[in-house]
Amino acid sequence: MQLVKSGAWAVCAGLLMVGCGGSGEDATPHEAEPAATEASPAPAPTPAEMLGGGTVTPVHEGMAGSPHVQVAWEVEGANIAITYGRPLLKSRVVGDTVEPRDGIVWRLGADEATILTTDRDLMLGSAHVPAGEYTLWTLTNGDTTELIVNSETGQWGTAYDASKDLARTEMTVSTLETPADQLTLHIEDSALRLEWGALAASLPIMVH
Numbered sequence: 652m653q654l655v656k657s658g659a660w661a662v663c664a665g666l667l668m669v670g671c672g673g674s675g676e677d678a679t680p681h682e683a684e685p686a687a688t689e690a691s692p693a694p695a696p697t698p699a700e701m702l703g704g705g706t707v708t709p710v711h712e713g714m715a716g717s718p719h720v721q722v723a724w725e726v727e728g729a730n731i732a733i734t735y736g737r738p739l740l741k742s743r744v745v746g747d748t749v750e751p752r753d754g755i756v757w758r759l760g761a762d763e764a765t766i767l768t769t770d771r772d773l774m775l776g777s778a779h780v781p782a783g784e785y786t787l788w789t790l791t792n793g794d795t796t797e798l799i800v801n802s803e804t805g806q807w808g809t810a811y812d813a814s815k816d817l818a819r820t821e822m823t824v825s826t827l828e829t830p831a832d833q834l835t836l837h838i839e840d841s842a843l844r845l846e847w848g849a850l851a852a853s854l855p856i857m858v859h
Contacts, residue, residue, distance in 0.1 A: 703837035703844075710734060717761035724838045727858040729771035733787070733836055736761030736808075740832045745848030751791045756799065758808030759787045759845065760834060766804060775800065775843060776820030776854035785817060789845075789852070796822045796852045798843075822852040 699706045705724035713719050713736050721734040738761040743749040751757035759765040764786040773780045780800055788799040788811060803815040831846040838844075844853035 703835050704839040705732075713762050715761065719762065722836065726838060726841075726856065729769055729773065729858040731773070731838060732768045733765065733838075734768075735759065735765040735787075735834075735836060736763065737834050740830070740848055743848075745850050746791070749848070751789055751796070751850075753791055753793065755790075756811045756813075757789050757791070758811070759789050759836075760808065762808055764788070764801075764804070764806050764808045764810070767800070772859035774855070774857040774859065775818075776822065778818030778820040780817065789822075790819075794824060796824050796850075798822050798852075798854060820854060822854045825851045825853075827851050 701707065702720065702722050705722040708721045708723070710719040710721055715738075717736040717738040719734065719736045721732055723730065723732040725731075738749070740749070746752060765788070767780075767785045767787050768783075769780065770782050772782055775798060778798070778800055784804050786801045786804055786806070788801060790797045790799060797819045798821075799819050800817045801811070801815050802817050803812055806812075827846060827849050830849045834845065834847045836843070836845050838856060841855055841857065842853045843856045844851065
């Protein structure tokens with residue numbers, strides 16, 4: 652035991668110059684570095700807000716309080732987005748005190764014209780719509796409602812120019828059991844659908 656102690660002191664004496672205790676500059680032993688700790692797990696991403704089967708991004712509030720949104724869907728490899736104002740019914744009656752009214756082209760929303768963007772060619776009902784940006788409108792006559800795809804963009808929702816129409820295609824109209832108090836556009840189950848008041852209108856959508 653004494654031999655071991657003597658040897659230990661000899662080793663310590665030989666290491667005085669590299670800090671084995673009592674060097675004058677550092678009278679206390681160096682503290683051990685703290686053990687590395689595991690990084691805290693990253694917070695879980697906030698689930699994206701959904702609307703009409705797509706991911707919604709707010710755009711602005713709108714002049715009369717109708718919120719404007721952009722809703723994005725992925726359909727058969729195509730990225731499709733619709734930007735529109737979402738009016739509230741506020742006890743009004745669709746077709747009577749609020750659009751769409753018979754014989755009048757409707758902006759399919761509030762304020763600015765509704766915009767459709769697609770990066771793939773589509774068939775909307777019987778209408779061939781090449782990849783690009785368009786405005787969407789509807790025209791109701793009696794029991795018939797048509798979707799209008801127009802090549803002009805950036806206009807106010809009352810500045811419809813029929814000479815810029817790309818195509819018109821008839822929608823299937825039905826009645827909602829529970830009226831929709833706010834306009835909602837859906838792309839689900841291979842169909843584009845609008846719900847507004849008691850009105851529901853839809854047509855098939857296919858990606859080329």
